[in-house]
Amino acid sequence: MMTRESMPYDVVIVGGGVAGLAAAIRLKQVNDALEVCILEKGSEIGAHILSGAVMDPKALDELLLDWRDDDxxxxxxPVTDNWHWTLTAGRKYSLPHLAMPPFMSNEGNYxxxxxxxxxxxxxxxxGLGVEIFPGFPAVEVLYNDDGSVKGVATGDMGVAADGSHKGDYQPGMELHGKYTLFAEGARGSLTKQLKAKFDLxxxxxxxxxxxxMKELWDIDPARHVPGRVIHTQGWPLSENDAWGGGFLYHQANGxxxxxxxxxxxYANPYLFPFEEFQRWKQHPEIRGILEGGKRVTYGARAINEGGWQSVPKLTFPGGALIGCAAGFVNVPRIKGSHTAMKSGMLAAESVxxxxxxxxANDEVVDYETTLRGSxxxxxxxxxxxxxxxxAxxxxxxxxxxxxxxxxMRTLKIGLPVTMKHHRDCDQLQRADLFKPIEYPRPDGEISFDRLSSVxxxxxxxxxxxxxxxxxxDPEVPLKINLPVFAGPAARYCPAGVYEYAGVEEGEPSFVINAQNCVHCKTCDIKDPTQNINWVPPEGGGGPNYPNM
Structure with a gap:
């Protein structure tokens, strides 16, 4: 058996998103002698990053003041025009800006x-000396004898589907740190383990x-208004007692x-999120912007929506959670990059x-205290x-x-109540309580199928x-999920990973097309029996988003 080599650092950061990068930069700003590394499971930094995005520059201003003049x-x-529409099947109704609290404005954002x-x-x-290792997913948390986090191990490379070692097999590496910051994003595989171990x-x-779910389009220049931001709610989800909404941002390069x-x-197991997205694009107001344009790319990811009351305990001996691993998304503003960055900066200062x-390997409780007062x-x-x-x-x-x-909260007279949440997987109801939803076939111009999207x-x-x-349990998909919930995995996955084959022939089988996975982790979240566990694949696998 090959032993794993190890590399020592002062701080190991798991995840190369904005939280992890902000933490690394702040660490070097505070003490340039610190040895810092970042592990990123994508083939390169940014390969797995997907967001709208309209960004509040507040945290970036604190991290790198001259960023606007530094390419x-x-x-x-910059955002120049901001709209919020409520949609019905054929019309839109604009929500007046005066009806919205001031913090909902996008003035000054990008x-x-x-x-x-x-x-x-x-x-x-x-440039500050941080070492970045793309294509190396962290798959295991390492612990010291006293139970504190020691670091992480990367996954083995060159392992065949049957578990045997191929000719190019290489064991993973151990990266040891005095502290380890976990910036895996929403529903991180190691973060789940840490939450359970330390009861966070x-x-x-x-x-x-x-x-x-997101697409980039090149559109008719006559219809492009740089800096225009549009958010929608209502149709089509309102027809199926679900909620959510759309966005359309006019960005650079047409x-x-x-x-x-x-x-x-959502409760209805027949709901098909990807098809709801395709329906939304056919709304006259949205279609009118896209007609004559060309779809460039597609992607999907899960987003934290629990808000403040769902933020867990952030620290444990030897490490901390930052960014979307902890869940700092402001859902009404549809923003989380600035809060993710700020959390990374605060953790870096404490570490x-x-x-x-x-x-070393202590619990940086002042990070939690500082963040909860920030x-x-x-x-x-x-x-x-x-x-x-x-909800x-x-x-x-x-x-x-x-x-x-x-x-009321803006005016300092908020209701003295904090509303509670429920697990998303527990909300799916039996299929016999609903009727199947008929979705229109894609037209290949505005709406598309999943495989061409992937x-x-x-x-x-x-x-x-x-x-x-x-x-x-490999028997659950056919014994429970298919007869009770009509096989929801075939619909909730936005990449066509799961399918039930042979149902009409009376010989059903559950097929996993893992090569299609875009790492959104919806299956890990929504599966009603919590039977699916998403873990990182071999390094570099997954989507390769050029500019999402």
Missing amino acids: CPMAQV TGSLGSLCRWLAEKAE EADCEPQTYGLG QVALGFVVALD AAAIAAER WIADELKLVKNAEPAL RFGGALGTIIAGADMW FLSNTNHEEDQPCHLQLR
């Missing part, structure tokens, strides 16, 4: 590619999620970024101080009842209640490798 790609397109921002931040981090969710509400988010607490005080907390407390209000009362009434609560995500996995979508 930062996010500085190209729209662009979060993946491109990450690549730019990575250059800044490497004992005093918070369950995290809830949305499935976000492109629009558009997408659709479906809250994963750097602990190392300076020669407190503007992250101030911002998220204002909107903490928005998501649960929509409990539906889109129309829920919007009114959420809006009233946000206004092709545009540049997703690739080595086929001869262990399946990274693990079934805890």
